[in-house]
Amino acid sequence: MASSTLHFKSLLPQRALLLLLTAFVAWISCVLYTIKLNPEIKFFQKANSAKRAWAASLASPAQPRIVIYGGSSCMSSIIPQRMMENHQLPVLNMGLYAGMGPKTLTQYALQTLHPGDTLIVALEPELLVKPLKTEPAAIQFSFASGNRALLRGTAIWDWPGTLLDVRPGGYHVLTLMGKIAARAPLYRYGVGEIHPDGWQEIAEKREFGFEPPPGGSISNDARKLLANVAQSCATQHVRVAYSLPWRYCTAKDIPFLRGRNLDFLRQISEFIPVLKEPDLGIQTNRSLFADVPLHPTQEGAALRTDELAGQIKHWNTWTPQEIQSALDDMPRNRNSQ
Amino acid sequence: MNFAETRFWEYLLAGLLVILSARFVWSRLASSTLEIFDKFTLLSLGLFLLLCVSWVTFVIFLSVAILTYVGLLRILKYHPRHATKCLVVLIPLQLTPLIYYKYANFIGNGLLDLHLETLRHLIIPVGISFYTFQKVAFVVDTLVHKNPPPKFLDYMNFAGFFPQIVAGPIERRADLLPQLERFRFRWSPEDINRGFSWMVVGFFFKCCLADNFADNFSAEWPKNAYLVWLANLVFGLRIYYDFAGYSLIALGVAQCLGVKLTTNFLSPYCSTSMVEFWRRWHVTLSQWFRDYLYVPLGGGRTPFWAFNVALVFVVSGIWHGAGINFVLWGALHGLFLIVNRLFKPITLPKFLAWSLTMLASFFAWLCFYETNTKTLVTKIFVLLNPREYGLNSLHNALHTILPASQFVLCSLFLLAGATLLLEWFSVRRNEPYYYLRQPKIQILLVILTVWLAPVQNNGFIYFAF
Numbered sequence: 184m185a186s187s188t189l190h191f192k193s194l195l196p197q198r199a200l201l202l203l204l205t206a207f208v209a210w211i212s213c214v215l216y217t218i219k220l221n222p223e224i225k226f227f228q229k230a231n232s233a234k235r236a237w238a239a240s241l242a243s244p245a246q247p248r249i250v251i252y253g254g255s256s257c258m259s260s261i262i263p264q265r266m267m268e269n270h271q272l273p274v275l276n277m278g279l280y281a282g283m284g285p286k287t288l289t290q291y292a293l294q295t296l297h298p299g300d301t302l303i304v305a306l307e308p309e310l311l312v313k314p315l316k317t318e319p320a321a322i323q324f325s326f327a328s329g330n331r332a333l334l335r336g337t338a339i340w341d342w343p344g345t346l347l348d349v350r351p352g353g354y355h356v357l358t359l360m361g362k363i364a365a366r367a368p369l370y371r372y373g374v375g376e377i378h379p380d381g382w383q384e385i386a387e388k389r390e391f392g393f394e395p396p397p398g399g400s401i402s403n404d405a406r407k408l409l410a411n412v413a414q415s416c417a418t419q420h421v422r423v424a425y426s427l428p429w430r431y432c433t434a435k436d437i438p439f440l441r442g443r444n445l446d447f448l449r450q451i452s453e454f455i456p457v458l459k460e461p462d463l464g465i466q467t468n469r470s471l472f473a474d475v476p477l478h479p480t481q482e483g484a485a486l487r488t489d490e491l492a493g494q495i496k497h498w499n500t501w502t503p504q505e506i507q508s509a510l511d512d513m514p515r516n517r518n519s520q
Numbered sequence: 521m522n523f524a525e526t527r528f529w530e531y532l533l534a535g536l537l538v539i540l541s542a543r544f545v546w547s548r549l550a551s552s553t554l555e556i557f558d559k560f561t562l563l564s565l566g567l568f569l570l571l572c573v574s575w576v577t578f579v580i581f582l583s584v585a586i587l588t589y590v591g592l593l594r595i596l597k598y599h600p601r602h603a604t605k606c607l608v609v610l611i612p613l614q615l616t617p618l619i620y621y622k623y624a625n626f627i628g629n630g631l632l633d634l635h636l637e638t639l640r641h642l643i644i645p646v647g648i649s650f651y652t653f654q655k656v657a658f659v660v661d662t663l664v665h666k667n668p669p670p671k672f673l674d675y676m677n678f679a680g681f682f683p684q685i686v687a688g689p690i691e692r693r694a695d696l697l698p699q700l701e702r703f704r705f706r707w708s709p710e711d712i713n714r715g716f717s718w719m720v721v722g723f724f725f726k727c728c729l730a731d732n733f734a735d736n737f738s739a740e741w742p743k744n745a746y747l748v749w750l751a752n753l754v755f756g757l758r759i760y761y762d763f764a765g766y767s768l769i770a771l772g773v774a775q776c777l778g779v780k781l782t783t784n785f786l787s788p789y790c791s792t793s794m795v796e797f798w799r800r801w802h803v804t805l806s807q808w809f810r811d812y813l814y815v816p817l818g819g820g821r822t823p824f825w826a827f828n829v830a831l832v833f834v835v836s837g838i839w840h841g842a843g844i845n846f847v848l849w850g851a852l853h854g855l856f857l858i859v860n861r862l863f864k865p866i867t868l869p870k871f872l873a874w875s876l877t878m879l880a881s882f883f884a885w886l887c888f889y890e891t892n893t894k895t896l897v898t899k900i901f902v903l904l905n906p907r908e909y910g911l912n913s914l915h916n917a918l919h920t921i922l923p924a925s926q927f928v929l930c931s932l933f934l935l936a937g938a939t940l941l942l943e944w945f946s947v948r949r950n951e952p953y954y955y956l957r958q959p960k961i962q963i964l965l966v967i968l969t970v971w972l973a974p975v976q977n978n979g980f981i982y983f984a985f
């Protein structure tokens with residue numbers, strides 16, 4: 184017996200197995216850190232809880248709701264409480280973090296829709312020009328929040344890679360160490376910034392300048408996503424439209440940004456209607472923005488909320504032809520930057 | 521065939537599972553032909569993995585491989601007495617796909633300004649530079665050294681051995697072919713342990729160091745002397761850990777299959793002279809150029825040795841890519857080697873010699889990553905201008921990089937420094953990467969890799985070559 188055990192042991196590549204076991208244990212510790220301790224994921228979990236609780240408080244089968252979603256620009260600019268109190272609109276702000284990618288953000292918003300609701304897509308243009316995939320932040324959020332439905336559609340052969348993405352990664356770990364050493368906050372945003380209605384009031388102020396959105400065509404993946412959103416809304420009898428997020432712009436760059444935004448909206452309008460907004464989301468008042476050109480301050484968020492409320496009530500949308508004619512009316516050098 | 525992608529390992533494990541199951545059945549039915557079965561399935565696995573990369577890569581590889589074998593047989597059959605002269609025809613034919621895919625756009629649109637749109641969109645098939653050079657060496661070794669041609673199956677396994685096909689090492693007939701001629705799928709715990717120990721170092725180099733350096737590198741930083749040096753340093757470390765990492769993983773995978781590949785990197789950043797640097801950096805390519813270009817030109821024993829060195833390094837630069845920057849990179853290294861040889865009698869203190877070697881090699885990396893000639897020249901002048909090293913420049917440089925990135929870079933430099941120190945001790949033992957392959961260190965490397973590897977992996981730099 185003893186000799187056969189010895190023989191069996193000699194058949195095993197013990198050192199290799201030990202290394203594999205170490206890798207497995209290290210990965211498990213990464214998973215635990217990600218879903219229990221990662222301050223960024225904890226922040227979005229808190230936001231998720233607030234949004235779900237607000238949605239539950241609005242639950243009334245007779246009253247259709249308005250679901251607005253996008254990245255952090257949406258999360259920080261639409262105030263559902265204000266929509267309700269000042270405009271009598273039952274709004275859910277389902278905006279999260281742009282790094283999760285449009286696929287997951289869309290899936291997250293669609294989960295809350297009921298027949299008869301209104302869906303406002305407020306995805307940032309930056310997100311729609313790239314090929315789409317399930318981003319690591321989305322995978323981590325999905326595991327941490329127990330919302331596996333966000334990963335629906337992941338092919339079986341993609342699961343090993345998906346599971347390996349439940350890790351913090353070098354940049355996160357090293358910057359976290361730096362923050363601990365400097366006794367700085369572990370994440371730039373605090374959970375205290377999240378209001379019970381799911382709106383994030385950004386406290387941080389930073390220096391920034393005009394950052395133009397990328398030009399050119401939206402990606403084929405984004406086209407498919409928008410077509411799916413339109414189809415899904417049609418089958419669920421949900422009214423849908425796109426609303427361009429507000430962006431800080433210097434006065435001299437207005438013509439350029441108008442051209443770029445119109446070109447982007449023309450492409451969007453091929454799939455879903457676009458809410459008519461004469462300013463095209465362009466804001467030159469620097470004091471309305473907090474830490475980046477897409478994150479409004481409390482005052483900016485209030486203005487954006489009021490303006491969007493008006494647009495939703497009037498439901499004026501642009502047709503592709505109207506946008507094209509607006510584009511044709513622009514000076515020829517609109518895209519030269 | 522990217523070792524850093526989980527898809528590769530899924531395909532490999534699935535392929536091995538199928539092969540070993542079929543082998544089990546085969547051994548019961550026709551055990552006398554098991555050797556052929558093993559070789560055939562190894563080749564099938566290699567071709568399958570190559571096909572998974574892209575069908576263009578697969579077709580080009582097959583074309584070059586078959587052309588080489590058929591050409592070799594025809595020469596041996598019809599022109600055995602003038603075999604070496606026939607190389608003048610066969611080698612250019614072998615090189616044609618490489619030249620077309622790699623240089624047609626540069627020559628047609630860059631130099632001749634022909635505005636050929638089709639050339640602009642050419643994608644270089646993965647590994648073409650590596651397997652083409654391996655096949656050229658194979659033909660020369662067979663004809664010049666009058667070796668018999670191998671059997672087709674053995675040759676195809678030599679030409680398409682999957683761990684090393686896309687980014688080397690560029691193996692020689694004498695080293696790899698005999699091992700593949702006697703290849704069998706064997707369960708060897710010893711080989712698997714050894715293979716894993718190489719793979720752990722490889723993954724640590726690639727995923728932990730190279731990918732993190734890649735995430736913190738920018739060629740777009742302002743033209744400030746300190747920032748250019750920083751970019752050179754980050755890029756130099758990244759390219760080394762990226763390529764050496766790939767080579768070590770290839771070495772490990774091959775070792776698990778019982779095949780020993782050449783160690784392609786021997787801790788080049790521990791070199792104390794440029795000559796030593798090139799003995800340690802991309803060893804198989806350096807040997808290729810030495811044996812098939814430098815020595816036939818007369819090597820170092822002719823009065824024109826300096827010209828030979830310069831020519832070899834310019835060609836080496838062109839091998840790396842079609843662009844003035846690569847030519848300049850090769851020329852610079854040629855110059856460094858000539859200077860090294862001229863000043864060989866002068867013995868410097870080791871630390872000074874190491875510092876000068878590193879200064880030269882990291883200076884030259886600028887020519888590798890900066891593909892815009894105008895910007896490249898400007899940056900070179902910035903580096904060579906003493907006025908650019910003032911306190912103001914330092915202040916601007918520190919303001920350009922965010923404090924978080926500064927901290928990350930410092931941490932990565934510390935990690936790379938500790939790794940280089942272990943490499944240095946290993947070099948002193950004359951056993952490459954010895955200390956990094958010690959069990960306790962390996963456990964630490966595994967933990968660091970799992971925790972620190974970026975969640976989005978970066979492709980291997982040398983796939984582009």
